[in-house]
Amino acid sequence: MKLFESELKVINIGLESFRQGLNDSGVKSVQARFKPPLSGETALFDRAGRHSGRIEKANKKVLARILGAKPALVGMGTALDVVPGMKKDLILHAGPPVAWARMCGPMRGGIMAALIYEGLARDPKEAEKLAASGKIKYSPCHEHNAVGPMAGIISASMPVFIVKNEAAGNYAYATQNEGLGKVLRYGAYSPEVIERLKWMETALYPTLKAAIASLGRIDLKAIVAQALHMGDEVHNRNRAGTSLFYRAIAPAVIATCRDTGTAARVLEFINGNDHFFLNLSMALSKASLDAGRGVKDSSVVVVMARNGTDFGVQLSGTGGKWFTGPAPVPDALYFPGYTKADANPDIGDSAITETNGLGGFAIAAAPAIVQFVGGTAADAVGYTLAMYEITAGENNIYKIPYLNFRGTPTGIDVIKVAKSGILPFIDTGVAHKKAGIGQVGAGVLSAPPEPFAKAFEYFANNLK
Amino acid sequence: MIKTVIKKGAYFDSVSLMQVARKLNAISGVIDSAVVMATRENKGIIKASGLLTPEILKAGDSDLAIAVSVKSPAAAEAAFKSADELLNRKPSRDTDGAARKAAGLDDAVKMLEGANLAVISVAGRFAGALAARCLEKNLNVMLFSDNVPVETELALKKAAVKKGLLVMGPDCGTAIINGAPIAFANSVRRGNIGIVAASGTGLQEVTTLITNEGAGISQAIGTGSRDVKIEIGALTLLQALKMLASDPGTEVLLIVSKPPHPEILKRITAEIRKIRKPVVAVFLGGVIEEKIKDDFYAARTLEEAAYKAVCLGKGWKLARAREIIYDMNLKAGELAKTEAARKKRSSCLRGLFSGGTFVSEAQVILPELLGGIWSNAPLDKKWKLKDSLKLSGHAVIDMGEDEFTVGRPHPMIDFSLRNKMIVSEAARPEVSVLLLDVVLGYGSNPKPLEDILPSIKEAFSRNRELSIVASVTGTETDPQVRSKVVKGLEAAGVIVMPSNAGACRLAGEILRLSGKRVKP
Numbered sequence: 001m002k003l004f005e006s007e008l009k010v011i012n013i014g015l016e017s018f019r020q021g022l023n024d025s026g027v028k029s030v031q032a033r034f035k036p037p038l039s040g041e042t043a044l045f046d047r048a049g050r051h052s053g054r055i056e057k058a059n060k061k062v063l064a065r066i067l068g069a070k071p072a073l074v075g076m077g078t079a080l081d082v083v084p085g086m087k088k089d090l091i092l093h094a095g096p097p098v099a100w101a102r103m104c105g106p107m108r109g110g111i112m113a114a115l116i117y118e119g120l121a122r123d124p125k126e127a128e129k130l131a132a133s134g135k136i137k138y139s140p141c142h143e144h145n146a147v148g149p150m151a152g153i154i155s156a157s158m159p160v161f162i163v164k165n166e167a168a169g170n171y172a173y174a175t176q177n178e179g180l181g182k183v184l185r186y187g188a189y190s191p192e193v194i195e196r197l198k199w200m201e202t203a204l205y206p207t208l209k210a211a212i213a214s215l216g217r218i219d220l221k222a223i224v225a226q227a228l229h230m231g232d233e234v235h236n237r238n239r240a241g242t243s244l245f246y247r248a249i250a251p252a253v254i255a256t257c258r259d260t261g262t263a264a265r266v267l268e269f270i271n272g273n274d275h276f277f278l279n280l281s282m283a284l285s286k287a288s289l290d291a292g293r294g295v296k297d298s299s300v301v302v303v304m305a306r307n308g309t310d311f312g313v314q315l316s317g318t319g320g321k322w323f324t325g326p327a328p329v330p331d332a333l334y335f336p337g338y339t340k341a342d343a344n345p346d347i348g349d350s351a352i353t354e355t356n357g358l359g360g361f362a363i364a365a366a367p368a369i370v371q372f373v374g375g376t377a378a379d380a381v382g383y384t385l386a387m388y389e390i391t392a393g394e395n396n397i398y399k400i401p402y403l404n405f406r407g408t409p410t411g412i413d414v415i416k417v418a419k420s421g422i423l424p425f426i427d428t429g430v431a432h433k434k435a436g437i438g439q440v441g442a443g444v445l446s447a448p449p450e451p452f453a454k455a456f457e458y459f460a461n462n463l464k
Numbered sequence: 465m466i467k468t469v470i471k472k473g474a475y476f477d478s479v480s481l482m483q484v485a486r487k488l489n490a491i492s493g494v495i496d497s498a499v500v501m502a503t504r505e506n507k508g509i510i511k512a513s514g515l516l517t518p519e520i521l522k523a524g525d526s527d528l529a530i531a532v533s534v535k536s537p538a539a540a541e542a543a544f545k546s547a548d549e550l551l552n553r554k555p556s557r558d559t560d561g562a563a564r565k566a567a568g569l570d571d572a573v574k575m576l577e578g579a580n581l582a583v584i585s586v587a588g589r590f591a592g593a594l595a596a597r598c599l600e601k602n603l604n605v606m607l608f609s610d611n612v613p614v615e616t617e618l619a620l621k622k623a624a625v626k627k628g629l630l631v632m633g634p635d636c637g638t639a640i641i642n643g644a645p646i647a648f649a650n651s652v653r654r655g656n657i658g659i660v661a662a663s664g665t666g667l668q669e670v671t672t673l674i675t676n677e678g679a680g681i682s683q684a685i686g687t688g689s690r691d692v693k694i695e696i697g698a699l700t701l702l703q704a705l706k707m708l709a710s711d712p713g714t715e716v717l718l719i720v721s722k723p724p725h726p727e728i729l730k731r732i733t734a735e736i737r738k739i740r741k742p743v744v745a746v747f748l749g750g751v752i753e754e755k756i757k758d759d760f761y762a763a764r765t766l767e768e769a770a771y772k773a774v775c776l777g778k779g780w781k782l783a784r785a786r787e788i789i790y791d792m793n794l795k796a797g798e799l800a801k802t803e804a805a806r807k808k809r810s811s812c813l814r815g816l817f818s819g820g821t822f823v824s825e826a827q828v829i830l831p832e833l834l835g836g837i838w839s840n841a842p843l844d845k846k847w848k849l850k851d852s853l854k855l856s857g858h859a860v861i862d863m864g865e866d867e868f869t870v871g872r873p874h875p876m877i878d879f880s881l882r883n884k885m886i887v888s889e890a891a892r893p894e895v896s897v898l899l900l901d902v903v904l905g906y907g908s909n910p911k912p913l914e915d916i917l918p919s920i921k922e923a924f925s926r927n928r929e930l931s932i933v934a935s936v937t938g939t940e941t942d943p944q945v946r947s948k949v950v951k952g953l954e955a956a957g958v959i960v961m962p963s964n965a966g967a968c969r970l971a972g973e974i975l976r977l978s979g980k981r982v983k984p
Contacts, residue, residue, distance in 0.1 A: 003604050004581055004683060004711050008642040011572045011603065013594060014585030015480070020943070021906035030579070031565045032572035034586050035475055036526060037593065045593065131876060176622035378564070386567030388574075419593070420568050421475070449473070449526070461956075 035421030038453040042245055044460035048415050051297070051463045055415070058298035059392045062316045063411045066356070067396050069288035070166040073218040073280060076209040080156040083173050085144050087156065092141045094152025095307025096351045100132050104344050105309030109187025109435025110151030111136075116189060117197050118155050142303050143320070145290060146173040147282045147349040150185035150431055151308070151350040158197075159205035163220065163283040165291050172287035174280065176200050176208070179273040180439060187435040206268045211252035218248050220284040223277070224358065225397050228408070233366040234281035235359030236348055236427035236442055241277035246270050282349060285356035292316050292411075299459055300392055301412040304355045304424060306448060308347035308431070311452040313445045315414055318459055325450025332443025333372060334428045342440050344433040351426050351447075357395045357410030360425040360444060361387045365400045365408075372427065372444050377402075384409065390416040390424065418456035423447045467540035467699050468517040471528040475501065478550060481528075482873045484550045486923055491546060494537025498871075499547060501587075504583035504972075509871045525729040568592075573601055583646055585609055586811040590615035591634065599623050599631070607633030607688065608647050614695050617688070621699040630707070631700060636686035637664025640671060648876065651941040655680015657777045658714030660688045660704040662721040665819030666748070666766055668903060668937050671719055673770035673963055675939045676946075677788070679777045692724035692732075702735050709739040716776040717743045718769060722824070723750030736760060742776045744769050748824040749843040765825055767965035792962060796970040799959055803931045804977035811896030811929070813975050814889045815860030818875035819937070822901045822964045823862040829965055833972030834858050840865055855889065860899065876908045883919035890923030890930050896978065897931045898923065899971040901964055902953070904938025904946060912944055913952040920956045932958045933973055935967040
């Protein structure tokens with residue numbers, strides 16, 4: 001039969017020493033990594049296997065919606081006015097739902113900063129008391145079509161970008177990025193933090209709003225596609241994305257801003273913050289993925305998000321249900337003076353970029369930041385290649401030059417994750433575990449297994 | 465003191481881990497070590513060695529546990545550091561990007577266009593699902609892993625038959641496909657003899673005997689040890705026979721197995737009748753009396769089967785097989801007399817084997833010379849040893865059985881336990897002949913002489929009357945080079961025979977002759 005008449009080519013899984021005999025005989029072989037499956041319930045894998053036709057069809061539909069999304073920046077507004085369900089006494093946060101009592105330091109700090117910023121508290125002490133009083137309600141950004149990096153805090157009077165998926169007509173919202181150092185999203189609440197937020201509300205916001213209005217729209221998808229060719233993965237590296245955004249917005253800022261001093265400060269603020277584009281790449285991802293929600297029988301992940309305590313996952317086919325597990329502490333490069341002992345467990349909605357085939361999934365496009373992943377470009381390429389094992393497809397627009405412009409792995413399939421044991425690879429910043437200190441490093445992590453195991457088991461159990 | 469490190473979510477296969485543990489034990493100040501995935505079974509195993517710490521008890525299936533019993537904290541530190549290095553070692557060879565590992569099966573299939581065989585040696589509880597995925601991707605499968613449930617094996621084999629694919633195993637140690645040795649296999653000559661074997665050692669023995677006699681192998685297919693049982697129905701064996709029957713490179717077929725279930729034997733003989741090529745079969749411990757077809761040849765031993773296949777393959781007359789064995793016996797007869805003359809006490813034979821099939825073959829040959837033979841893997845249950853470590857009378861033991869291999873590598877890789885038994889058995893006054901096998905080839909111990917000679921020397925020094933008889937299963941092109949190993953053993957005083965059957969006959973003959981002289 002065929003085997004005896006063809007050239008023998010072997011995939012070796014397990015003991016690597018078995019390749020010696022093959023090498024000595026001139027037989028081509030590849031060593032495949034192996035990880036145990038996430039779930040020990042083999043019956044559930046069989047069940048998923050029996051329904052694989054339907055699941056694949058559903059996943060194809062979801063993937064087509066995600067890939068077909070046309071996210072564009074179409075305007076700005078105040079959270080209270082534009083974010084669905086936003087209220088004055090409501091604060092949105094990153095990740096899955098979490099009560100004040102279980103919130104980590106940086107998230108508490110971010111909420112305190114927001115309460116002071118909103119004028120609801122005069123000082124940190126009062127803010128903390130109010131935050132814990134039950135008078136303030138909390139809800140995940142993700143449940144309001146919004147996303148926020150790190151603590152992900154959005155309060156009523158914060159200005160937000162409005163991103164429209166022009167294909168499906170859905171919207172996504174994100175705040176303006178504050179820059180590095182002591183900032184609210186890392187849990188800082190000192191006066192200079194509030195002062196910057198006020199400037200962003202009174203100067204940055206109206207200037208950008210006018211500029212965007214004069215442009216009509218800015219095609220974010222095109223910016224991300226180009227940024228990947230310029231060394232960004234638009235999560236931990238946003239230098240190219242920010243530059244491209246700057247090129248798009250600068251002429252309009254000059255044309256629309258009546259005060260040259262303000263125009264200069266606004267442009268200088270964007271120019272001085274390599275991560276300015278992050279919030280836009282997140283909103284773009286959110287707008288794309290929300291279009292893939294709610295497809296029956298689909299095992300595609302539409303949300304990965306962390307609140308600094310839990311890591312949460314949502315699937316297209318399981319509605320608004322969160323599957324959670326403890327958030328791990330990232331492997332990171334720490335700023336001088338800090339160590340892993342200072343690090344807060346993983347936090348932020350920014351893993352929405354990975355969910356959308358960017359960030360860690362596109363790390364092969366970003367050789368400049370390989371020190372985060374082991375130091376060599378080959379390491380980065382290895383991580384991206386591994387993600388193809390767990391995704392439903394490849395991106396049609398976001399492509400990686402080094403991989404001969406192969407589309408990034410897109411649309412995490414929870415069945416593939418559970419079966420292969422390969423966990424989504426996420427780029428991330430690291431917050432100090434105490435509120436008010438800010439960022440202490442940046443690095444990477446593999447998503448924790450529990451949320452995916454739970455999501456898979458729930459999904460498979462509910463197949464009908 | 466005992467020190468523990470837990471690495472969360474770090475999966476390694478058990479053989480790699482055992483190799484690490486072995487290296488840790490060699491560090492000065494380390495008394496004992498365990499490097500295991502913290503599964504319930506492994507916890508049970510290391511409990512016996514006293515290394516089960518509360519930390520390990522708390523750890524889960526996907527956590528790596530390293531425990532060391534040490535004389536000083538410094539030794540523990542050295543051991544942990546060494547473990548880290550061993551576990552994270554980068555592959556040394558880096559040619560044409562071959563060093564890049566595939567991230568998983570999908571990636572591997574993309575990387576290696578036209579891949580047609582998956583060799584799987586991950587832990588048994590994961591192996592079945594992985595093999596199923598390989599079949600989905602139209603890969604033939606060699607399943608080295610054992611502890612795969614029998615119903616999983618059946619499901620895999622049924623699926624494979626449907627797709628025209630081959631599933632070798634589970635518990636398949638050896639195969640040679642298109643000339644390439646896979647897993648525990650030797651570097652053999654290519655030729656016209658196609659083999660199907662239910663036993664890895666049996667396959668190694670016949671392929672090396674054939675090669676050393678100047679003939680060659682077209683294909684050698686392992687079926688796994690359970691294939692001929694009623695539950696599986698010889699699905700792989702029957703499929704392999706069909707493949708070899710239609711393979712233009714195969715002119716002679718050779719079947720190696722334990723006696724199949726009678727129902728299954730019927731199916732096998734029916735298939736054999738359809739084959740228009742000569743077929744040789746050895747069912748160790750059983751004989752086929754039935755006249756299956758004109759060019760069917762039954763054999764009692766691996767040796768007889770191999771030499772019959774050689775004659776058929778070379779177009780020699782079949783009687784030549786007998787002559788090869790006769791010549792071997794002639795030489796052995798002289799040696800036996802000399803050895804027997806040295807014995808002054810009545811004496812016993814102890815066979816310490818790393819290859820299970822050799823234990824069966826020994827039990828086919830020795831009773832005619834010596835009467836009943838005790839074993840931990842007896843062909844006849846009434847000769848079952850109560851305790852595999854307490855040998856009495858004439859005994860042959862399979863050190864690849866579970867009681868010897870739990871928590872340590874197979875005795876073909878790790879000689880340490882057998883070395884201990886070589887010395888302790890030699891030290892017993894009633895023992896006068898030790899019978900050993902040394903299996904070479906890929907997968908086996910790369911430095912057999914270095915590992916075994918110290919215990920051989922020690923054995924001879926403990927027992928002046930001792931004879932040690934061995935067979936060396938291997939070829940000149942094996943990485944260990946058969947003639948080098950033979951010379952090294954002979955220089956140490958071991959009598960090396962060309963086959964295991966030959967070694968068994970010689971060992972038995974020595975004792976038969978000395979028994980005549982010295983009354984018990």
